[in-house]
Amino acid sequence: MALRIVEEAGLTDVGRQRHANEDAYYDSPPIFAVADGMGGARAGEVASRIAVEAFEQARDESAAPEDQLAQIARAANRRIYELAQEDEERAGMGTTLTAIMLAGDEIAIGHVGDSRAYRLRGDQLERLTQDHSLVEELVRQGKLTSEQAEMHPQRSIITRALGPEPEVDVETLTYPARAGDVYLLCSDGLTGMVPEERVAEILRARSSLRQAAEALVAEANERGGRDNITVVLFRLGSDDGADPGADAHVLQDTAMLGAAPSATPAGPEPRARRRTGRAVVGGAVALAAVAAVLAGLWIGSRQFWFVGADQGRVSLYRGLPYELPLGIKLYSEEYRSSVPSLSLPGLQRRRVLDHQLRGRSDAVDLVRSLERAYAS
């Protein structure tokens, strides 16, 4: 029984605190994707757009679905990397990419970074991807609980992205699909603001996927909208006309009236196949893993800015105010003003020198306001 896409909706929103939207999405059956870009001077927008535009190129349809997605992701990676090399303003730009392709009665996923794929089957919402993030690495190592990870100040540091390196390791997965399944792709602007239980509630209560997409974005904004929010939803039906998901809201209504809720699937779920390039064993892998975490830490740190002093002058830094062993700095000086740090009144001086992490525009505004105050 072949499955087909019977309903879809995509929505992206700048959120409440950012000035630009660095997310992008692609929704052209049988492929859907979300990309969340990062990098100063609008480079994040460029990176995420390149990632989704890569799906418009001809793809090798004779290849396995996972391989098709990985090839597209690798092509996008090369393009972003090359562009970043050519243009200093775009140095270090990158993007996440999480893509789903329906193929027969399976869905294939290609995944890099911390955007996510979920599946609602019956009443059960299940996450299909693991974040390539520092906190999720720490959860896997047992050093953080998932509750701690959700609140962790460094939760947006990712360990894999398209763009920063000439080659990227694309994680690919395949899951068996069913008529009635609803799939959600989203950026961390949704999952960083809205708990999974609430996402599930909104999806279960939907009247349509369009309405659900709008409700998810509205919920993230009501909870602060600290980041760009992107959601892509699609629902599967079967070729023989069976479309169990079309009744989802009716089932929901009857459940609310006290009837039995729609059944959750019985029996063990066939395990998803996980394939990555990490099959080698030994010390080289451990070393490579450490290098990857350090590289990822550095990449992720590029989205933070802080203000400090260099040679007695108020300065603007990009990165995190830490130095790793071997003298690896997680920050770089982007600008040194002519404002002597000692010219600032005590309280303000502490505010300037406290290395508080800020967004780029916030940090730039602070330095500019100090310059204006010093000039007057």
Ligand code: CA
């Ligand atoms: Ca984001």
